[in-house]
Amino acid sequence: MSVASVALPRVISRTRAADFFLLATFFSVTFEKVHWNVAGALGIADVLTVLFLAAFVLTSRGPLPRTAAIVLGFFAAFLIIYLLGYFNLQTKQGLDQFTKGMVKLVLHFLFLIAGVTYLVRRGRRFYWRTIGWFTAGLVANCLYGILQLLAARAGHNLDRTVLSPLTGGASSINIYGSVNGASVYRPNALTGDPNHLGVMLVVPLLALTPLYLRMQRGQRLKWQLGIALAVMLLTLLATLSRSGALGLIAGLLVLAIPYRRFVWSRALLAPLGALAVLLAYVLYSRWHFFSVVLRSRIQTGSSSTSAHFAVYDFIPKVLHSHPLLGLGLNNFSVYYEFVTGKTNWGPHSFFVALIVETGLVGALLFFVFLRYVFLRLRAARVLGRVLDAAGDPNGRRVRPLAWGFTAALAGTIASNFFYLTMQFYYFYGFVALALALPVVFARRR
Secondary structure: OOOOHHHHHHHHHHHHHHHHHHHHHHHHHOOOOEOOOOOOOOOOHHHHHHHHHHHHHHHHOOOHHHHHHHHOOOOOOOHHHHHHHHHHHOOOHHHHHHHHHHHHHHHHHHHHHHHHHHHHHOHHHHHHHHHHHHHHHHHHHHHHHHHHHHHHHHHOOOOHHHHHHOOOOOOOEEEEEEEOOEEEEEEEOOOOOOOHHHHHOOOHHHHHHHHHHHHOOOHHHHHHHHHHHHHHHHHHHHHHHHHHHHHHHHHHHHHOOOHHOOOHHHHHHHHHHHHHHHHHHHHOHHHHHHHHHHHHHHHHOOOOOOOOOOHHHHHHHHHHHHHOOOOOOHHHHHHHHHHHHOOOOOOOOHHHHHHHHHHHHHHHHHHEEEHHHHHHHHHHHHHHHHHHHHHOOOOOHHHHHHHHHOOOOOHHHHHOOOOOOOOOHHHHHHHHHHHHHHHHHHOOO
């Protein structure tokens, strides 16, 4: 028996393992509730990421793609800045939070670097499979959220039935308040918060809508994608997330110019019309209930709204004492507890956390990183235009996807001014897809 006949099955087996763990990670990056209390909160995304990284190391051959190498450089710069911020820590609680933040940062960036590298090496077909599994995970999350809402209306806690036996923990749907004794439920599905779910859904809604609009009529995938988009939009509306709505509106403004000719198209108006009829029926059936809820979400003087704006007051206070490197990674809650006495309180804004915890230097570096992602998406849009002009069928998919990713990134940034999801796994998975896009489809030009 030759050496090749022995080695080849092992290589294929390792590649299949890496494929499986990467796709499984993308599928579950929004499943925050699926976690276990092992050395803190060990989520399913953490486990699958570690398994993917191990499989990636065993199958990795050749140099890093240039894009992945640049991301590795950003990672090294972030590590240096955050480790320097370590010297601003003053309590053991602060050190514990800093350690947790560093572990997450390392896992997120290793996943991003390895993910970009693996997507580039596996090629176009696998890239589309990854987007498919990423979308399927978000749709599964939405379907669970709808079932969670229906179960709560019937007086049942779906999380207790489905999740508690798996994780050993306790969770439930979010109860926003009550109207005349009737509870107002906001589905959080498999995420930790209805606002998390709403902001996360901004990515697939904006990223995939241009792709859906450019698909030819009659394609089986088109109506499947249309149904998926309708389910995700319905779920986002059910979360009552103002941050999610803000991100969606900001992203749609980005798409308004390049896709303005599709505004009155049948492909867009048909699913939106069906969804509007459904919503009109629901609102009409319980008009008083929903009018009270909607008015409460539109008000700007509520305590919830004030909390979102009040955290910005901490920026000048912290910068006065620690302008360059901030309080230390993941230490906003420690500072907030010291000032107000409240525990387990987040900053309600990713950018507040960024500036307060990492200072002006850390914030500047992160903005440079975001600019790099936008530049790579511009390269993808140019590539799509070139492929279109050359008659390559991939141009009809690359260019709209690049525009969709651009809108999704802009929408996520807008949402995170009043919430914080850009520190979660799903964001790094999305960035991996965005950075890999121009490289994957340029390799065989």
